Amino acid sequence: MLFRKIKEFFIEQLIFFSGIASIVFVLLIFFFLLKEGLGLFKTVGLWDFLSGQFWYPISDPPKFGILPLILGSLVVTLGAIVIAVPLGIAAAFYIAEVASPRVRDVLKSLIEILSAIPSVVLGFIGMMTLVPFIKWIFDLPTGLTALAGSLLLAFMALPTIISISEDSINAVPREYKEGAIALGATHWQTLYRVTIFGALPGIIAASMLGVGRVIGETMAVMMLTGNAAVIPQSLLEPVRTLTATIAAEMGETVKGSEHFYALFVIGIVLFVISFAINVTADVFLHKNRK
Amino acid sequence: MNVQIKQKIGFGVLFAATLLVVVPIVAIIGLIITKGWSAISWEFLFSMPKDGMRAGGVFPAIVGTFYLVSGAILFSLPIGVMAAIYLNEYAKDNALTRLINLAIINLAGVSSVVYGLFGLSLFVVFFKFGVSIISGSLTLGIMTLPVIITTTREALRAVPKSFRQVSFSLGATRWQTVRHSVLPFALPGILTGAILSIGRAAGETAPILFTVAAFYVPDLPKSPFDQTMALPYHLYIISTQIPNIREDYRYGTALVLVGLVLIVNISATIVRARYRRKKW
Numbered sequence: 001m002l003f004r005k006i007k008e009f010f011i012e013q014l015i016f017f018s019g020i021a022s023i024v025f026v027l028l029i030f031f032f033l034l035k036e037g038l039g040l041f042k043t044v045g046l047w048d049f050l051s052g053q054f055w056y057p058i059s060d061p062p063k064f065g066i067l068p069l070i071l072g073s074l075v076v077t078l079g080a081i082v083i084a085v086p087l088g089i090a091a092a093f094y095i096a097e098v099a100s101p102r103v104r105d106v107l108k109s110l111i112e113i114l115s116a117i118p119s120v121v122l123g124f125i126g127m128m129t130l131v132p133f134i135k136w137i138f139d140l141p142t143g144l145t146a147l148a149g150s151l152l153l154a155f156m157a158l159p160t161i162i163s164i165s166e167d168s169i170n171a172v173p174r175e176y177k178e179g180a181i182a183l184g185a186t187h188w189q190t191l192y193r194v195t196i197f198g199a200l201p202g203i204i205a206a207s208m209l210g211v212g213r214v215i216g217e218t219m220a221v222m223m224l225t226g227n228a229a230v231i232p233q234s235l236l237e238p239v240r241t242l243t244a245t246i247a248a249e250m251g252e253t254v255k256g257s258e259h260f261y262a263l264f265v266i267g268i269v270l271f272v273i274s275f276a277i278n279v280t281a282d283v284f285l286h287k288n289r290k
Numbered sequence: 291m292n293v294q295i296k297q298k299i300g301f302g303v304l305f306a307a308t309l310l311v312v313v314p315i316v317a318i319i320g321l322i323i324t325k326g327w328s329a330i331s332w333e334f335l336f337s338m339p340k341d342g343m344r345a346g347g348v349f350p351a352i353v354g355t356f357y358l359v360s361g362a363i364l365f366s367l368p369i370g371v372m373a374a375i376y377l378n379e380y381a382k383d384n385a386l387t388r389l390i391n392l393a394i395i396n397l398a399g400v401s402s403v404v405y406g407l408f409g410l411s412l413f414v415v416f417f418k419f420g421v422s423i424i425s426g427s428l429t430l431g432i433m434t435l436p437v438i439i440t441t442t443r444e445a446l447r448a449v450p451k452s453f454r455q456v457s458f459s460l461g462a463t464r465w466q467t468v469r470h471s472v473l474p475f476a477l478p479g480i481l482t483g484a485i486l487s488i489g490r491a492a493g494e495t496a497p498i499l500f501t502v503a504a505f506y507v508p509d510l511p512k513s514p515f516d517q518t519m520a521l522p523y524h525l526y527i528i529s530t531q532i533p534n535i536r537e538d539y540r541y542g543t544a545l546v547l548v549g550l551v552l553i554v555n556i557s558a559t560i561v562r563a564r565y566r567r568k569k570w
Contacts, residue, residue: 219522270404275399
């Protein structure tokens with residue numbers, strides 16, 4: 001009896017500590033990013049870092065301005081979202097409201113397959129197909145452009161947008177739809193005058209999580225956008241994103257150098273962005289449930 | 291305009307959008323299979339690379355990915371399952387629980403390359419594990435934690451309340467109840483989550499870039515403190531860093547990786563389908 005009590009006590013302690021492990025890991029991530037990143041600010045001011053127009057980490061003297069990188073991420077993300085959000089919402093409505101159960105199952109498993117394909121594979125396929133296509137159709141010196149990144153990232157954000165939107169469409173109370181139908185509305189009228197408003201908070205959350213997925217995506221975007229760290233002027237030029245900068249340059253840095261610190265500060269910027277996006281999206285998701 | 295025609299047009303637009311989403315998926319899978327199939331052979335799967343990775347096989351990358359994923363799951367499965375047990379069976383609806391939920395959401399949303407930075411800073415540098423399998427596995431493990439926690443939690447939630455009530459009414463403690471009246475019934479769901487996170491970990495590149503991945507190692511890894519090659523990183527290397535490589539060699543590597551991930555995912559789907567059919 002006593003032995004059992006002791007055993008259970010230990011097991012339950014273990015369960016409790018595993019329960020709070022997620023908090024510990026989030027704090028650890030933040031702390032260790034800060035630990036490596038803060039060294040930068042001995043020599044570079046925060047404002048100069050965020051608003052500097054030149055990212056020349058290995059010239060002498062080096063320049064650490066991440067404005068071109070922020071704008072690079074922004075351009076690629078905007079491009080992707082403009083494509084993925086309408087497409088994803090439309091597909092979610094088709095799957096949730098129009099498709100027969102059989103077709104729905106097929107569509108859902110295809111979308112699950114898309115979400116399972118590793119980003120490096122999609123990056124590779126993009127390099128082999130999308131990049132030469134863009135080069136050819138716009139007659140450019142290179143197809144490695146912001147547009148290529150946007151198109152592929154739009155595709156990668158679709159599973160997130162579709163599955164969460166579809167859940168929130170399904171969560172719209174039946175009575176709303178039945179009420180509309182009873183008043184003589186067609187299925188289509190019900191869909192775009194009633195259901196869409198019931199599902200709106202979930203759709204907003206889905207779009208935000210799609211944005212989060214796009215901003216954080218690394219491999220595919222590094223393989224497709226051409227990686228030129230200059231302030232982007234159009235979608236048809238090479239750009240470089242925050243994520244790609246870290247992935248491409250960390251291997252060449254010396255531990256403890258300014259460049260090494262600077263890449264960790266970019267990590268902090270990304271961490272803060274994803275934190276803000278996820279918390280806001282969560283607020284919208286909870287609204288939907290009520 | 292006639293409302294019926296409007297409806298036809300509306301649904302037509304939705305259908306067209308859906309086609310735009312799914313046709314490329316089918317095309318991509320088809321492209322990888324048709325172009326990669328010719329590269330797949332016994333030698334390709336089970337021998338070392340040759341001629342600066344332009345010939346030979348991808349065996350060390352397959353082995354490396356296997357080690358990395360095993361390490362990740364060994365670390366994250368126990369923690370993830372216990373975390374889910376805490377949240378579903380023990381936790382009250384209070385500030386701490388809300389904080390844990392917030393943390394899980396954020397772990398799921400952190401960029402994969404930020405995990406790479408974190409793994410570099412904590413495991414490689416601070417714990418002095420070096421660039422090694424153990425650093426990479428732990429990084430991937432933490433990254434897969436949210437998937438395991440959420441799926442396990444759903445599996446626990448699906449076990450009817452009455453199971454617990456009966457157990458309590460017979461005088462069982464909370465842990466006995468969880469151990470004997472809840473966990474066995476949630477097992478298929480937990481398994482699904484574990485399998486899904488294996489698939490996710492196997493395909494990730496950014497978290498292993500600075501923590502474990504090696505361009506080329508002549509030998510298979512012998513200890514957890516060795517570097518290793520890995521499939522996703524290998525694909526990245528041969529498609530961006532090595533010129534004049536045969537196209538089918540690249541597609542073949544992509545096919546091995548995608549095949550692996552899809553087999554894992556399909557088995558998860560099968561486990562889940564069986565489990566759904568079961569009624570209490």
